[in-house]
Amino acid sequence: MKSDNAFLTHGRDESSRLNIGDIIMHTCSTFALILIILFLLFIGFSAYAQADADHLLAEIPTQTLYLGEKLMIDLKNYGIKYENQVKIPSHDRLTLDFNSESLVLTVSSTQARSHALEAGLYRFTIDYRASSAARWSEATVVVRVRPIQRITFRYFSEDSDKRVSIAGNFNNWSYADHVCEYNKAEKSYEITVGMKPGRYEYKVVVDGEWIMDPANPDTVSNGMGGFNSAMVVEGKTNRPGMFIKQWAEKTDDGDIKLTFRFLSGGKGINPQKIIVMTGNRQLPSDRVQYFPDKKWVSATLPVSLWESERVHGKIRLIGEDTEGFPTKENITLCLNNIPRGKMTGDFRDWYDAILYSLMVDRFANGDSTNNNPIQDHELADQVNFGGGDLDGIAQQVEKGYFERLGVTAIWLSPINQAPDKAYYEFSEPRRKYSGYHGYWPVHPTRIEPRFGGENALKSLVDKAHARGMSVMMDFVSNHVHQEHPWFQEHPEWFGTLELPDGRKNLRLFDEHRLTTWFDEFLPSFDFPASPAAVDSMTDNALWWLENFQLDAFRHDAVKHVPNLFWRELTEKIKARFPKQHIYQIGETYGSHKLISSYINPYQLDAQFDFNLLHTIYSIFLSDGVGFDLLDVALEESLEAYGAIHLMGNLIGNHDKTRFITLIEKTIPPDENEKEWGWDHPVSVTDATSYHKLSTVIALIMTIPGVPVIYYGDEIGMPGAGDPDNRRMMRFEDDELSLGEKRHFDRISQLCHIRRERPALRYGDFLTLHADSLTYAYARVHFDETLLIVLNLNPKSKNLSIPISQLAGDRDPLKFVDLITDETLGSHDGIFSLDIPGYGYRILSVE
Template identity: 35%
Template sequence: MRDQIVYIMRKIILSILLGVIVIACKANKTQLEREHAGESKENPVLQDLASLIQLGTEETTVNLSDYFIEGSKAKIIRLPEGLKLIKNDSGIITFSGKMNNSIDYVSVEFDQQHYDIPVRNTSRIPYTFSFTPDKKYKKLQVKGSFNGWDVNANPLVLKDGKYQFTVMLNPGNYQYCFVEGDKEFIDPTNPKKVSNGVGGYNSTFSVGDLDAIKPFITTVGNQKKWKIIADQEVNFLAFYNNQFISLSKGKELQGKVPQEAEEATRSFIRVYAYNNKSGVANDILIPLHKGIPIEKVDELPRTDKRKYIMYSLMIDRFKDADPSNNFQVGEPEVKPEADFQGGDLKGITEKVKEGFFTNLGVNTIWLSPVVQNPDEGYGLLDTDYIKTKFSGYHGYWPVSSSKIDPRFGTEEDFKELIEEAHKRNINILVDYVANHVHLNHPVLKEHPDWITKAKLPDGTDNIRKFDAQRFTTWFDKHIPSLDFSKPEVVDQMTDSAVYWFKNYEIDGFRHDATKHIQNEFWRTLTKKLKEQVILPENRSIYQIGETYGSHEMVNSYVNNGMLDAQFEFSLYHHLSNSVTNPKISMKDLKIALEENLFYYGSHNIMGTISGNHDKIRITSMGDGSFADGEDTHKTAWIKKTLNKNPLGFKKTGIVMAFNLTAPGVPVIYQGDEFGMPGADDPDNRRMMEFDIANGSDQRPWVISERKELLEKTKKLTHLRENNMALIYGDTKILYADQNVLVFMRHYMDNTVITALNAGESTEKVSITLPQTKSYRKLKTNFGQGFKINENQLELILKGNSFEILTDNKK
């Protein structure tokens, strides 16, 4: 009762401030401030900004160990009105109810300090799925993004001539398909469908009002005098690092910071806003240096994760600089495309030294796995068009979790690569494989019982059942999945992961097959990294996962105690489909971007990809290289896809423009920067080309288009790496129709407007801009026509083109 009275009084006092963000200087600094100030961490507590808690429909469970290393010692001292604590089991807390406000916070006491964690009410509403069958089915099942693609989640029962059930869902678009036996098919009664990314389609349905206008807040001014304004009256909640400091109501929040911020080399202001009529607004994130908002990108360190521009490469397929370590499997059953081709660590170091990555404008390199793989061929693809085994050139079949594959180089080679990259302010991420190991891995020889069962109870093979047997399925017979329900497996594999940070100055991991590993592994790994690396070495580490699934599933791994981010495959599929398929509207991309911001936050660091080693090349999608429904896996083996026409390059440019100006971490897959073509694996994994003029395709128009796209990509990365609005800015979607999408990024007095036209014809678009600043200094970067009259913007966009408007600071 006493704690509640203290908080009520505190709230009254703070409300008197009428929106001024201010708080008395505290004697104890938070962990975040100690980290940026480089001070000791004798009592490690909440590391980094607290991730937002999203309430469930009825009950919500929060593991306080995600926020504090010793979560069992944390004490809840305040819950928002409307919530009730019903269970606290050694720091795993469960509460029920619904908050009276859309946004609030939970207060936690740890080590005699208090921390405030923002909380958001559920937005789920009931949706009734209904299907009137067109024929009689023996056993019909349904799976989709609404149920984690689990055919058993929502059993279909035929009643009164319909299959029907009700689920609670957030507003948005959802994909689904029906399943009968081993056959999957779209809804024959629903004309709405989208590509499923593997040569087929999924049906779709929408939930809620997707055109509803929510409040929008933004920063205006400069580091000397700034404020936050809203386009309608809202309730503002402001936080300094991990402490609530202000609650106010209105359309403005004056920009002042706590006095203690003046002592911190890096701290943050976070602001949330909502009203009961329109819902929750975007959130604001402002990095501070000595209490002053940062306005110049060069004030951000190399390790600032929101500053990342990532380049994804396959070591074996990038650059061969040391022929002495070229050892192919050489078995006749292994086709050349499936064997080692000579790329190595020295080749990457060579390109680092030459300035390849710096000139391209990327500051982070994601390496495919460096660990040792088998010397023999495994697996068997036996079809009417190809019969082959495979080598482990890709790195995903580890026979060791700590040794570098000698075909890639030595420990010294790897250390030199990291050192040379860091000299040039480039981060190095390593692909880590924990889910499975090769049959020849020593851990299986010592502990053969550490793997999941190869057979299911019905006698079928537990192979590639990625959704139905999510935590146990094997990817293939020679790479059994580890059983992470066993604590000893978790302990062993997390130690192996930490080894890479203790022995090499790497900056993070890309985690393979994330959703197939239980949460305990991720929590244990991140806790060990905090205890053994992050806190004692004052070191920044970025962990990004690979998960195909619903937004809820993907986001369940992203928090302070698990991963920093995941790759946003859903956004990529909407982007690639909307840009390359004229039947799919750019409004779908608009909705996908809104869903991204809703689930992962306005300032998320999810990976937004141009493609990867498992997908058709975006340039080949764009130029119509493949017929509708074509088996691109077959195509990848029977012919080498070539650039078909200039349209593919234009489409790729639009994808690059979106990724390099939208929120998140942009990821360029090797060769996409100039439009390498390709179908599925192995056609999308060709050896990298560096000399366009003397490359594999000598057609003059191809050389010209590749050079033009490369220059556009470099210009886009340059805009990204030098503009705070594209790193810490808020995002507002300004316009969307069938062919055009326009959105704005804004930070203080800095504005960037991205306009994309995926249609064939020139489009003229008129937009009313927010009345927050003067737009007279906007300039074009890619030569498109535009006019500005106060806050009225008129754009003229050529077909299949883009434009980025920025402030002219001269």
């Protein structure tokens, strides 16, 4: 048969020999070719259009609905816009109410139907399309339904004319949400609250006075010089079952097959429903298999998927057990269908990060020519500019300090220009302060001259990037200083200081959360009433990213800024940097619900887990509070933020007393920790305090989330409350004690272990043992398993750990200590080892 080209050549040379059959054949061949091309273009366009539609809705994570409550899903947080079309099909067990004006979907139980909703695992779909799209796309949403406990609080009093309320981390410490009613018969103020299983801190507010609950003897330190009442709400008797990663392999067809092992939460409990999600799509049932004899689950990811459908995010595996309770969710992070840290090596992402938080003014003085403290005889040295600058940080980058420590990202305190004079704080004792810390910006784009200038920042970022490190800037969006040109030129952008009732809108954090001022000279934006302010401030954030190649933002006072601001900022960042992950982490104190309301694809990546931090305080600083309580708090965080997440795990920051000083207990419990630091310089007097501090750092280095080191904690720097916790950093050998040097070596070792072991960053979390003073847990990531054991006994402790769930059918197991290289073995499902006093061990299962 001749080719088309040969036929055409023949036609030119021998036109007289063409006949009608040749013409018809040629015409048909050409027409068929055109049809084929058009068909392929249509298929390609359809696939593109479908992929574009699928990308319209970002992944909606597994949702949790508590019986008797409502679940609110704001689709704006996942990319849906008002011009898009959304349809919510009905569901036989859930009531789904979609508000097209707010784009919020409300999910609740359907009690009126013939079968009331029970605890378990449910699914529903969302149909959506772009306004220009012809086809509808479908997203599957998974909802785990859990029971809730009814808890009654009582405050006894003969006086029936008081105003009594309960404020705690379950209601964002709001004294207005849970007001008690007086029971004359019992002579008590009472309120019954629906509470999820977990650990809670609270206080009773009586006529405006915040007191401990007289009926509850359990108390915990709040980490800021005071105490809270504490309680634990119990859940189901058995722990939820879970799936752990076993292995990943390529099939003969080139697919990726992941195998998981089910660990039962109780005797005879097995999974009866299994759901595997990739994005908003459920993996087809023929791709998921369960092997009941071995309790294995396999999920096969087809290599033939369109590139747009390949898994670049998370694989979520969740089930329902035979008692009707949802299992814990397993999350596997993937890139191009391949599990991270497995098969193709590491992928550097923010999941791999170790953050180092520093105050620019207090870290290192690299250029003494810009030293210019404020001249004011009422201004103490502790709160004046201390000489630290960007050049000093850059010099430590070049000296390899951060690499020796093992951190991967530097978090800079705010660097905007600050006022050139000191101001009185409005609260007693009304001391004068300067803006050395950076949180009083007087200009949107100028760098504080005492810190250097634009070239100094660019040089620091370039040097950090050259060494494989990221740079995060602390961005202040809630407020400005009164000298800022935006406040001078656009006062209508800001909330008012004077309230109609004559009070000043100062630190009314609950009553006027989105407009309250932090001080009389720090006006807060009123973003809901000022679209121009939202636009200007979000554009300002982009300006810093574009001009200095920054990699991330830490956002100040997040809960005092409305969600609409964060959505606009994140949407602008996604549009401007479509191929770069600009990590955003925020600061919010409050409930898991409040904190997580800001964490989604169109707001922030994460926030700092202050609830977990406060539990850590309780464990390491209070007598009678054990690791079993910490285990409860960890489980709460994993359910609230995901089994693998980007939340910041910290043990302190620039607002809190140094952890080692809290360990030493040198500040009397009835003293204000901030005030104590002014007149009572604290130091480290007990060498064992370094070991306790390294043990708590070992904890945050080995649990899910991003560990954060506050500058100086790597040497055990002491300090009472602000400003004593912001001392000048020390580096040189002659400035450090032997205890500080040894502590640095231990923290450096922990950082490098985390960097080298994927299981610590991507692995499943499995509790093996938790009592008052010892804690053992595993991190499992396919063929890598690590065992971590912590001991708060002052002396060495021999601990026997049941490892049958860890071993499966592999008993006995061999363990290798990653710090000492010692090899140990298990016997009959038990692993026994010695743990040093106030110490830890990290072992690899070989």
